[in-house]
Amino acid sequence: SPRVVIIGAGIVGTNVADELVSRGWDDITVVEQGPLNMPGGSTSHAPGLVFQTNSSKTMSEFAKYTVSKLLSLEQDGQSCFNQVGGLEVATTPERLEELKRKRGWAQSWKIETHLLTTDECLELYPLLDRDSVLGGLHIPSDGLALAARAVQLLIARTTEAGVRYLDLTPVTNIERSDGKVTGVTTPNGSIPADIVISCAGFWGVEIGAMVGLPIPLLPLAHQYVKTGSLQALATPNKPANGADLPILRHQDQDLYYREHGDRYGIGYYGHRPMPVVAASLGRTPTHVDEKHMPSRLDFTAEDFKPAWEASKKLLPVLREAEITDGFNGIFSFTPDGGPIVGQHPTLDGFYVAEAVWVTHSAGVAKALAELLTTGRSEVDLADCDLARFEEVQLAPAYVSETSQQNFVEVYDILHPMQPRESPRNLRVSPFHARQQELGAVFVESRAWERPQWFEANAELLQDLPAQWRPVSRDVWSARFHSPISAVEAWKTRTAVAMYDMTPLKRLEVFGPGAANLLQRLTTSDILKHPDQATYTLMLDNGGGILGDVIVARLEPDSFHVGVFSPTALDYISRTARKHSKRNPNQWTQVRDITGATCSIGLWGPLAPSVMQALQAPDIANLPHHGFCKTFIAGIPVLAIRLSHVGELGWEIYTSAEFGLRLWDVLWAAGQAYGVVAAGRAALNALRMETGFRDWGADMTSEHGAYEAGLGQLVDSGKEGCVGEAAVKGRSEGGALRRLRTLTVDDGRSVVLGKEPVFYDGRAAGYVTSAAFAYTIRKPIAYAYLPGEVLDGEAVEIEYFGRRIRATVTDEPLSNVSARRERP
Numbered sequence: 001s002p003r004v005v006i007i008g009a010g011i012v013g014t015n016v017a018d019e020l021v022s023r024g025w026d027d028i029t030v031v032e033q034g035p036l037n038m039p040g041g042s043t044s045h046a047p048g049l050v051f052q053t054n055s056s057k058t059m060s061e062f063a064k065y066t067v068s069k070l071l072s073l074e075q076d077g078q079s080c081f082n083q084v085g086g087l088e089v090a091t092t093p094e095r096l097e098e099l100k101r102k103r104g105w106a107q108s109w110k111i112e113t114h115l116l117t118t119d120e121c122l123e124l125y126p127l128l129d130r131d132s133v134l135g136g137l138h139i140p141s142d143g144l145a146l147a148a149r150a151v152q153l154l155i156a157r158t159t160e161a162g163v164r165y166l167d168l169t170p171v172t173n174i175e176r177s178d179g180k181v182t183g184v185t186t187p188n189g190s191i192p193a194d195i196v197i198s199c200a201g202f203w204g205v206e207i208g209a210m211v212g213l214p215i216p217l218l219p220l221a222h223q224y225v226k227t228g229s230l231q232a233l234a235t236p237n238k239p240a241n242g243a244d245l246p247i248l249r250h251q252d253q254d255l256y257y258r259e260h261g262d263r264y265g266i267g268y269y270g271h272r273p274m275p276v277v278a279a280s281l282g283r284t285p286t287h288v289d290e291k292h293m294p295s296r297l298d299f300t301a302e303d304f305k306p307a308w309e310a311s312k313k314l315l316p317v318l319r320e321a322e323i324t325d326g327f328n329g330i331f332s333f334t335p336d337g338g339p340i341v342g343q344h345p346t347l348d349g350f351y352v353a354e355a356v357w358v359t360h361s362a363g364v365a366k367a368l369a370e371l372l373t374t375g376r377s378e379v380d381l382a383d384c385d386l387a388r389f390e391e392v393q394l395a396p397a398y399v400s401e402t403s404q405q406n407f408v409e410v411y412d413i414l415h416p417m418q419p420r421e422s423p424r425n426l427r428v429s430p431f432h433a434r435q436q437e438l439g440a441v442f443v444e445s446r447a448w449e450r451p452q453w454f455e456a457n458a459e460l461l462q463d464l465p466a467q468w469r470p471v472s473r474d475v476w477s478a479r480f481h482s483p484i485s486a487v488e489a490w491k492t493r494t495a496v497a498m499y500d501m502t503p504l505k506r507l508e509v510f511g512p513g514a515a516n517l518l519q520r521l522t523t524s525d526i527l528k529h530p531d532q533a534t535y536t537l538m539l540d541n542g543g544g545i546l547g548d549v550i551v552a553r554l555e556p557d558s559f560h561v562g563v564f565s566p567t568a569l570d571y572i573s574r575t576a577r578k579h580s581k582r583n584p585n586q587w588t589q590v591r592d593i594t595g596a597t598c599s600i601g602l603w604g605p606l607a608p609s610v611m612q613a614l615q616a617p618d619i620a621n622l623p624h625h626g627f628c629k630t631f632i633a634g635i636p637v638l639a640i641r642l643s644h645v646g647e648l649g650w651e652i653y654t655s656a657e658f659g660l661r662l663w664d665v666l667w668a669a670g671q672a673y674g675v676v677a678a679g680r681a682a683l684n685a686l687r688m689e690t691g692f693r694d695w696g697a698d699m700t701s702e703h704g705a706y707e708a709g710l711g712q713l714v715d716s717g718k719e720g721c722v723g724e725a726a727v728k729g730r731s732e733g734g735a736l737r738r739l740r741t742l743t744v745d746d747g748r749s750v751v752l753g754k755e756p757v758f759y760d761g762r763a764a765g766y767v768t769s770a771a772f773a774y775t776i777r778k779p780i781a782y783a784y785l786p787g788e789v790l791d792g793e794a795v796e797i798e799y800f801g802r803r804i805r806a807t808v809t810d811e812p813l814s815n816v817s818a819r820r821e822r823p
């Protein structure tokens with residue numbers, strides 16, 4: 001097997017070693033700068049609370065695996081997990097509702113939970129203040145990870161299996177040659193390696209700098225205290241770190257609690273963010289103990305004052321107690337709260353697994369080990385892929401501001417549509433000024449400003465025919481939403497609308513190897529129809545969907561490729577580099593031209609009239625998926641007849657300097673046909689009505705083409721593409737689960753995504769996307785359901801504890817007639 005060096009013997013590094021060794025890899029060295037018995041990183045003082053429920057399926061899967069692994073990791077009859085259960089309490093009506101939403105996620109990800117009344121909370125946790133608690137969520141399988149002990153047991157187990165551990169050995173450089181890692185440098189010499197995995201926790205930024213890789217994490221100090229002994233917690237024979245009560249979260253005050261024998265441990269996120277530069281901490285001393293380690297800074301008592309007052313209110317026994325120990329412990333935060341897992345984009349063999357909580361540690365390690373040994377992880381990694389960030393999001397100022405914001409919001413109730421407040425206006429399309437004039441309400445996505453709807457269209461609300469009028473929404477789903485989207489949907493279906501598609505990624509893939517590369521990476525024969533763009537899929541070797549792409553061959557060796565995520569760009573670029581290296585005569589280059597170009601989707605039944613008015617017949621006459629390079633009013637453009645909304649029209653691209661003029665020209669020509677500018681809210685509804693899947697939500701690497709209902713994008717005659725063997729013989733009919741469209745029976749209950757879907761009384765799937773489908777005047781949702789579920793069958797969606805009846809419906813939806821453009 002390859003020679004592997006893992007940097008860091010915290011909970012992540014030791015788990016990665018263990019997961020690799022258990023998969024048969026046998027040349028592994030773990031290099032740790034601190035002493036092995038207590039390395040001094042975040043793991044060395046982690047209180048180890050494991051709350052598994054997360055809005056991200058991936059994170060919950062990681063946590064579930066961590067729990068099962070720590071339960072199985074035992075010595076002398078004692079495992080590394082104390083499954084005392086978890087209790088989250090609500091002290092405000094908003095939190096009580098939020099707990100219902102959280103229970104929805106738990107049901108979606110198959111974690112047992114129970115909503116509790118005040119009485120039930122007190123029965124489970126008698127020390128709570130009855131007057132404060134409105135209710136709670138009990139998760140019986142949560143509990144306490146004995147993280148430091150787990151590290152020691154993993155070191156022992158893996159050492160026995162042949163893993164070498166070098167402690168008191170800082171890695172000072174990463175050695176490389178010809179685009180590949182070759183080893184690591186330490187004060188005691190070099191250690192050769194084919195694969196280097198940085199599991200350096202909050203030191204990740206420093207390790208990344210050794211290979212020119214910006215790591216978007218920020219080390220922040222977080223306060224943790226222990227009280228003196230409390231009679232109320234004392235039980236006979238309780239170990240010093242023992243606990244009987246569930247771990248407790250009081251998120252309304254940014255607090256969590258556990259027992260350490262007869263003392264309370266209290267963690268607090270409500271204080272000011274306290275960023276730390278890891279390099280400033282100096283070298284880890286040769287002796288580390290509980291109170292002296294690099295990841296432990298002095299306690300700032302002033303910051304903890306509100307926490308102590310709130311704690312005494314929630315747990316009145318604390319009024320008799322005092323704080324006997326406190327510290328500001330350091331760990332990593334990231335711009336979106338997710339961990340950072342993946343490969344260096346250009347240095348082969350360099351991997352990272354950082355910004356990982358104890359909660360997710362074994363799960364992340366398993367996924368990374370799978371990726372290394374088989375090429376794919378069972379759990380989708382999009383939420384934690386290093387490549388999910390755009391370059392601008394790697395800027396230190398961006399990372400610092402957004403990670404601090406993430407710290408501040410870590411326990412906040414966040415609406416899924418809630419836009420980031422700052423930093424904003426980092427990336428705007430050339431149409432931005434016009435969009436502002438039209439009262440665009442922007443949301444931020446990957447640092448782009450994207451119009452959600454346009455206030456200027458409000459005046460059209462009075463003209464909206466009755467059958468297009470939106471229904472009133474509940475308070476939660478009405479947030480960050482406007483009925484104006486109904487106008488924009490109506491105009492798209494009945495006249496014509498302009499959509500800013502600039503933020504969707506566009507690549508130029510060119511060179512003598514380009515055609516072969518794209519043939520290899522996609523499921524369709526992209527050369528079959530030279531005059532047409534191909535909408536196709538990229539699969540991994542297990543058949544999981546890595547992305548959907550639109551490929552147009554502009555020249556024999558040059559392709560325009562539309563992708564929907566930075567991870568797809570990373571995948572295509574990496575593979576292009578590999579192929580080019582292997583066969584230099586057949587090189588391929590990949591250029592991200594997104595920022596240098598722009599794109600307008602002009603869609604609607606009157607779009608052809610607009611194009612005729614502009615005297616662009618070559619665009620107007622394009623067949624489905626046809627494309628051409630031409631001029632519109634003297635502006636050089638590429639137009640592809642494709643649609644995300646199911647209406648006839650084109651995506652029209654030009655370089656950035658012509659963008660504003662292109663907008664103005666289309667806008668002026670569209671006036672006679674009632675053109676409107678339309679935003680993402682309308683787009684989302686219309687694309688769902690038409691059956692268009694969003695990668696990352698409706699399809700991920702956990703889903704195959706047939707499951708996602710995209711079997712038609714797999715060219716059965718095509719050979720030699722990635723994933724071919726895995727999809728061979730599969731069919732829609734044989735899929736164990738399939739993405740289905742649900743229409744909500746009451747015609748008005750709008751859900752937002754990730755809610756559990758019940759079939760035959762049990763949670764059988766979850767909502768991947770949802771919208772109000774204006775064309776049929778009903779809310780709709782997509783959900784993966786067992787393959788045997790038939791059209792017309794009844795299901796229920798649980799939304800804030802309420803069951804909403806829905807019907808499984810055939811695609812395309814009635815009223816969204818077949819003549820409309822398919823994706």
Ligand code: FAD
Nearest residue numbers: 008010011012033039041042043046049171201329358359
């Ligand atoms: P670490 O444990 O920091 O390990 C990284 C290792 O890399 C270190 O040992 C370091 O010495 C080594 N290293 C770094 N640079 C080099 C180098 N150049 N050469 C060699 N070795 C190097 N998480 C939870 O899930 N639940 C909780 O309740 C919880 N509570 C927390 C409370 C506090 C106060 C803090 C600070 C953190 C808490 N966390 C919690 C977070 C959790 O502790 C960390 O996310 C986790 O321990 C990180 O593990 P790791 O292995 O990535 O990092």
